[in-house]
Amino acid sequence: MHTKEKTSSVVIRLIIAIIIAIYVLFPFFLVVINSCKPTEEITKNPIGFNGASIPQLTQNLGDVINNTHFLFWSAFGFSALITVVSLVLLALFGSMAAWIICRNKTKWSLVIYFTFIASMIIPFQVVMLPLISTFRDVGKFIGIPMLQSVPGIVFAYLGFGGAMTVFILNGFIKGVPFDLEEAASIDGCTPEQTFFQIIFPLLTPVITTVTILNGMWIWNDYLLPSMMLGQNGAVKTLPVAVQAFVGSYVKQWNMILAAALLAIIPMIILFLIAQKQIMEGMIEGAVKG
Amino acid sequence: MGTFSIGRKTFSFASLIIGIVLTIWGLGVAIAKGGPAYSSRGALIVIGVLLFIAGLYYFPTLKYHRAIINLLFLFPLLFAFLVTVIIPLILGIGYSFTDWNGIRLKGFVGFANYARMFKQASFLWSILITFLFVVFNMILVNVVAFLLALLCTSRIKGLGFFRAAYFLPNLIGGIVLGYIWQFIFSNVVTKFTGTYSMLSDTKTAFLAIIIVYIWQYAGYIMLIYITGLNTIPGDVLEASAIDGANPMQTLFNIKIPMIAPTITICTFLTLTSAFKQFDVNLALTNGTGSVPDFLGNYLTNGTEMLALNIYSTAVINNEYSFGEAKAVLFFIILATVSIIQVRISNKKEVEL
Numbered sequence: 001m002h003t004k005e006k007t008s009s010v011v012i013r014l015i016i017a018i019i020i021a022i023y024v025l026f027p028f029f030l031v032v033i034n035s036c037k038p039t040e041e042i043t044k045n046p047i048g049f050n051g052a053s054i055p056q057l058t059q060n061l062g063d064v065i066n067n068t069h070f071l072f073w074s075a076f077g078f079s080a081l082i083t084v085v086s087l088v089l090l091a092l093f094g095s096m097a098a099w100i101i102c103r104n105k106t107k108w109s110l111v112i113y114f115t116f117i118a119s120m121i122i123p124f125q126v127v128m129l130p131l132i133s134t135f136r137d138v139g140k141f142i143g144i145p146m147l148q149s150v151p152g153i154v155f156a157y158l159g160f161g162g163a164m165t166v167f168i169l170n171g172f173i174k175g176v177p178f179d180l181e182e183a184a185s186i187d188g189c190t191p192e193q194t195f196f197q198i199i200f201p202l203l204t205p206v207i208t209t210v211t212i213l214n215g216m217w218i219w220n221d222y223l224l225p226s227m228m229l230g231q232n233g234a235v236k237t238l239p240v241a242v243q244a245f246v247g248s249y250v251k252q253w254n255m256i257l258a259a260a261l262l263a264i265i266p267m268i269i270l271f272l273i274a275q276k277q278i279m280e281g282m283i284e285g286a287v288k289g
Numbered sequence: 290m291g292t293f294s295i296g297r298k299t300f301s302f303a304s305l306i307i308g309i310v311l312t313i314w315g316l317g318v319a320i321a322k323g324g325p326a327y328s329s330r331g332a333l334i335v336i337g338v339l340l341f342i343a344g345l346y347y348f349p350t351l352k353y354h355r356a357i358i359n360l361l362f363l364f365p366l367l368f369a370f371l372v373t374v375i376i377p378l379i380l381g382i383g384y385s386f387t388d389w390n391g392i393r394l395k396g397f398v399g400f401a402n403y404a405r406m407f408k409q410a411s412f413l414w415s416i417l418i419t420f421l422f423v424v425f426n427m428i429l430v431n432v433v434a435f436l437l438a439l440l441c442t443s444r445i446k447g448l449g450f451f452r453a454a455y456f457l458p459n460l461i462g463g464i465v466l467g468y469i470w471q472f473i474f475s476n477v478v479t480k481f482t483g484t485y486s487m488l489s490d491t492k493t494a495f496l497a498i499i500i501v502y503i504w505q506y507a508g509y510i511m512l513i514y515i516t517g518l519n520t521i522p523g524d525v526l527e528a529s530a531i532d533g534a535n536p537m538q539t540l541f542n543i544k545i546p547m548i549a550p551t552i553t554i555c556t557f558l559t560l561t562s563a564f565k566q567f568d569v570n571l572a573l574t575n576g577t578g579s580v581p582d583f584l585g586n587y588l589t590n591g592t593e594m595l596a597l598n599i600y601s602t603a604v605i606n607n608e609y610s611f612g613e614a615k616a617v618l619f620f621i622i623l624a625t626v627s628i629i630q631v632r633i634s635n636k637k638e639v640e641l
Contacts (some may be wrong), residue, residue: 246468
């Protein structure tokens with residue numbers, strides 16, 4: 001299918017690709033190399049290897065991890081907990097709701113579906129202020145703190161992530177043959193058995209997609225946790241902790257970059273493991289969303 | 290009813306009743322005492338609601354079982370959606386017409402908040418640079434991403450590596466990469482240029498935000514363009530090659546028209562995400578930058594885009610209802626622009 005191309009043009013393209021890759025990856029290199037230096041060396045020479053050493057790296061990382069403003073393990077733990085619980089609940093409740101909306105062609109299911117779709121355009125800024133007061137009041141009313149708490153923020157992610165999750169799942173469920181469900185129902189399956197034993201397992205690929213999309217969003221989200229958890233609360237996610245930490249260590253670049261390194265390592269590791277799924281998931285989400 | 294065992298009936302009714310009692314009791318304590326008594330009350334309500342759900346699930350009926358399942362399946366997500374999105378949205382629109390301060394409100398002020406924001410030069414400036422930012426980004430990100438996609442669909446070695454490398458920045462949250470780039474602009478770039486940091490001057494700081502945004506976003510948009518380009522059937526390209534079309538003609542007459550739907554998606558994505566841009570703005574410049582004369586005013590929020598302006602109005606300056614009014618306007622602008630964009634793109638797609 002390809003016409004014959006000159007070797008020279010292939011080589012030129014390769015060189016261009018390499019130059020762009022260097023440009024794109026250079027910031028990551030800078031983070032790593034400067035996390036291995038003391039502050040004075042960074043200001044003197046931020047690009048080279050001068051002054052970089054592994055002991056200095058361990059010292060910087062140690063300082064950051066034990067810093068009272070950052071508390072890496074606590075922030076990492078809360079980020080992981082909030083992300084994982086939100087993702088599990090979004091996948092479960094999202095597919096349950098999407099299935100009902102998709103299979104019940106009533107006026108109400110259409111109203112719910114279009115409300116979900118329309119809500120996707122709402123910017124977070126419009127709801128964030130009343131959200132805080134609503135959550136404060138609801139928390140007082142039911143006796144469970146909704147602000148500065150893990151259940152509260154998970155609940156918020158369920159609300160904000162619900163629309164896109166249902167939208168993508170709905171598109172997939174439409175393509176699942178209805179005969180399967182009819183057959184199950186003739187065999188005496190109750191609706192919930194049909195869903196959990198027949199439909200839910202079929203949704204694995206699309207649940208992977210929504211989990212990747214929601215996961216990238218929740219793990220990196222800053223504004224929602226900073227509003228709901230506050231800068232000084234006991235519960236902090238990684239982005240909030242980085243922000244609080246930088247605020248208290250202005251211009252101490254070795255510390256800031258070491259903190260940045262710690263914050264990006266989990267994502268990079270995950271990307272190296274599941275690169276294909278992540279990239280495909282992001283494409284699917286965009287094309288369908 | 291005869292098909293259900295006595296045990297199931299008893300369990301269902303008992304759960305329903307105990308569940309309702311516990312929930313009402315738990316809530317009743319709140320109303321009676323009036324104070325914020327977190328503690329065992331929350332647990333009581335949770336157990337009450339779970340019992341109620343169990344009772345409903347085991348309710349001895351064949352006729353309404355399907356309806357009960359529908360309700361139970363929809364409830365968790367819809368309830369969360371209602372409390373986090375719909376109620377705050379309605380409250381927020383209402384609050385924008387009051388003097389609400391985040392905790393209580395004294396009275397309605399009509400359109401005063403809206404009238405005030407159109408007289409505030411710093412806010413008008415934010416609108417202006419947000420639009421500028423959106424236009425620059427939409428064009429630049431799409432052009433860069435499309436060129437990258439062409440590069441990454443041509444025959445070169447290590448395609449997989451290049452795609453992954455270009456996409457990599459998209460994995461990092463805006464706050465963290467904002468600080469990384471703050472370091473690069475103020476410590477690394479200055480080593481080469483020998484002058485001030487780009488971030489200290491409003492114009493170059495604005496340029497810096499655009500550079501960072503392209504760096505972060507182009508790889509992602511590239512992936513979508515690659516998918517689009519891969520859907521072009523091979524025989525079409527072959528036919529054009531046989532007809533003697535040069536690469537430029539193939540690009541403009543075949544490739545671009547055939548990926549029109551992809552272009553729509555990518556413009557929409559870049560448009561909305563550029564409008565909502567907050568994290569990078571906050572971490573990179575925090576909106577600072579002086580503007581000597583804008584409508585006769587001296588401004589200090591040279592790089593503050595809409596989302597950040599709303600945030601600082603409400604959260605930093607504690608002007609909640611004013612910030613909320615700005616947010617409502619933001620919502621209206623975003624919705625209008627998105628609808629117009631989709632309309633135009635759809636027309637274009639039909640023409641092509």
